[in-house]
Amino acid sequence: MKSSRLVSILLLLQTRGRMTAAQLAAELEVSVRTVYRDTEALAAAGVPLYGDAGHAGGYRLLDGYRTRLTGLTAEEAEALFLAGAPGPAAQLGLGAVLAAAQLKVRAALPAELRAHADRVGGRFHLDATGWYTDPEDTRFLPEVADAVWNGRVLEVTYRRWREPTDVRRRLEPYGLVLKAGRWYVVAGPGPRTFRVAKILELTVPGDEFTRPGGFDLAAHWAAYQRDFLARLHRAEAVVRLQPGVVLTGPAGVAVRANGRTDAAGRTVATVPVESLDDAHDEFLRLGTGIEVLEPPELRARLAATVGELARRYGNPPAPGGD
Incomplete structure (x- = not known):
């Protein structure tokens, strides 16, 4: 909408300073001609907007001019509060600063938008930490x-x-x-x-x-x-996956890119692996859902492990262990 675009031009010039018509057009994804029309409309409305010609020219606002626009939409207010991740901010020593900034923004919002923003904190929580890992020592x-x-x-x-x-x-x-x-x-x-x-x-x-x-x-x-x-996955393995078995990460990307599915629904693909040790442990987790066809040494490693498991679990445990 034109009104939204005019607001965007104001905010861009206020935050970035001088910008050419081409830069504004690229930022707003419109034509340069549209930018010309929009800047004329802003100037006609009394906004102190100036255009300088020449190689170093462009549009700028009168020095010291600051707009007091507060037209946040409900979605923008929600996104603003969702973007403030308290965990990482606290690690950076900015936890109190983030809380104070959010409090100020919340106080400036109309009651309806304030309710939208409050709802975000109760329904969405950002946790950037991975599972099954001990907290890192980031004292510095x-x-x-x-x-x-x-x-x-x-x-x-x-x-x-x-x-x-x-x-x-x-x-x-x-x-x-x-x-x-x-x-x-x-x-x-x-x-x-x-x-x-x-x-x-x-x-x-x-x-x-x-x-x-x-x-x-x-x-x-x-x-x-x-x-x-690219440096991590320097080796390759050819695998056959049973129907419904899904690989993740680079291996999953490779399956989607070069996998061939037979009449039984099994998929054969060449996938990257980090090393024989990592591939052995990763593929073993999938049990009978995967069969390694190449390289022979990986197939032999898995066969030896499966044989040992069959021997170990094929007989009742001896008293006191093996």
Whole structure:
């Protein structure tokens, strides 16, 4: 709707400053001609909106102008309160800040929208922590977050999986990522990814750094995950799945991409695996729902395990154990 689009133009210019017609059109997913018409309508309504020509031109609001728009829809109010995850905010040392901000927003909402927002807290709860995992020691998370925000260098002792396990690193922290209950800091030079819980010691020497202007944290993390999975799943296995058996993760994606189903409803597919040990344990959980056709060494490992299980459970247990 045009009225909603006019409000969006105002808020974009208020929060981002000068923007060209092309930038506004791309943000709003409309034509440049539509932006021209909308800005003319805003100027005609008395909004102090100015357009500058030239290479460095664009639209801007008069310095100091602030709109007092409060036209949140019910859905927007609900989304705003749903987005505030109290657990991660508390870990970052922002729990009280988040609560105060939500209280202020709630007080500014009309009664009807306030009821919508209150309903979110009673019906939806965001828990980013994975199942069956012990809470991580993230005692340095507030310091890391502060360094990310203020562009300060960190010197850390970090525990990695290979020798030497404990190493000293000088980090330029670009951003923090919460993945399945685990916090990661993406830091230069590189950039590289470090797990916050593996930081054993941390000092802030006071040095500052400049975050790369073109760095996109979300895009970097997506690329990092793709590269991680590619490095993780370097081997392959050919499996035959019984009807109704579903694999998850990269293996499930591979089944959907190259699986062939026979007349009996069984699906044969080539799937990525991390290692023979991991594939052995993962496929064994599916019991008779899966048959490994290749590689021969994995098939032999599973056959040996099944044979041992048959021997162990095929006879009554001996008194006192084996």
